Amino acid sequence: MMPGFERLVGAVRTNCHISDARHARDMTLCTYLLEMRELYRWEQGIPFGAPVPQAAVGAWMTEREALWSSLEAADHVPLPFPDGPVDPFDVAGANRALAGRRLVYGAGIGRFGKPQFFLGELQRDERRDGVRILVAGTEHARDLSAAPAALRGGTIYLRLEALRRLLWEKAEAWRGKRADGALKAALDSYGFAAAPATAIDRMAAAEAETLILHELGESEAGRSLGPEWEAMLGGLANRRAELFARAARDHLADCLVTLPALLDRGAGASVHFWYASLDGMRLHLVPSLAVAYAAWQRGDGGRALRAVARSGVAHWRRVCGQILALHDRLGAEAGTAIEALASAADSRL
DSSP, X not given: OOTTHHHHHHHHHHHHHHHHHHHGGGSOHHHHHHHHHHHHXXXXXXXXXXXXXXXXXXXXXXXXXXXXXXXXXXXXXXXXXXXXXXXTTOHHHHHHHTTTTTEEEEEEEOGGGOEEEEEEEEEEEEEETTEEEEEEEEEEEEOSSOOSEEEETTEEEEEHHHHHHHHHHHHHHHHHHOOOSHHHHHHHHTTTTTOHHHHHHHHHHHHHHHHHHHHHHXXXXXXXXXXXXXXXXXXXXXXXXXXXXXXXXXXXXXXXXXXXXXXXXXXXXXXXXXXXXXXXXXXHHOTHHHHHHHHHHTTOTTHHHHHHHHHHHHHHHHHHHHHHHHHHHHGGGTHHHHHHHHHHHTTOO
């Protein structure tokens, strides 16, 4: 392991604590408790499916919240490397310092302005369509909300451990309801009922590609939207407006790359997973998707889904352009106008 590895892990974890201290209260209580339970599971190395001791979690949460209180006003700390400190948001510089160490570092600003950090073991370093893809396995440091994939500065960061945890959480939630639908179809495709742990491993290995396809779509969308898009997201104070803007670009990315690629490959399990992963706003914005997905299930060969993707490229480019124009004209006051645009967008596709 590299010299000073423990100091580096400690610095990344400190920055994770600072981010959590400032933003954990922004979650709903239900989400907060779920995320804290899973963070405890990760820190303690408790396997999926094993019971989490409630008393121990409660004591740990009390200690963690006290730590956060002591760090809420702290500045993020630089990353210590043998050749000198690196700013924690200088991801390219940090990964240059890690070259040859089989480690990968990620940082960026996530939803609602929350900084996110992680340090993990590098499993793969590859390029596709001019985009670098860094795949992380076991993680040594992470914050409360571990995003399994992100596009930062032209590089895709894919976190397999975070993806496995996300899939397990989704599967556990499904177990409580046993409802029919896309998630059940995806879990059935991987044999979850017979061998849950094995199925999650297989699912993570396969659906990592779905996440990569989406981020490649984000990259293609970013080339047309320009750097103004990220600046706009960072300036939105209206949460519903930010959710809508992110959903619009997500749809553009999926119409450009993800959905056509999955259909071309005949990746049925991944189509189920992709549809199951659409959150409330994204699904609400495109009511025709439910009809097209049902047609695909009945055996239309994906014709309806392809039609939605083709029309969606032009539609979501136009919507993203409208969002940018509103922000360019109204600046920090654009949130209300963008939110109003969201109310009308669901009836146009």
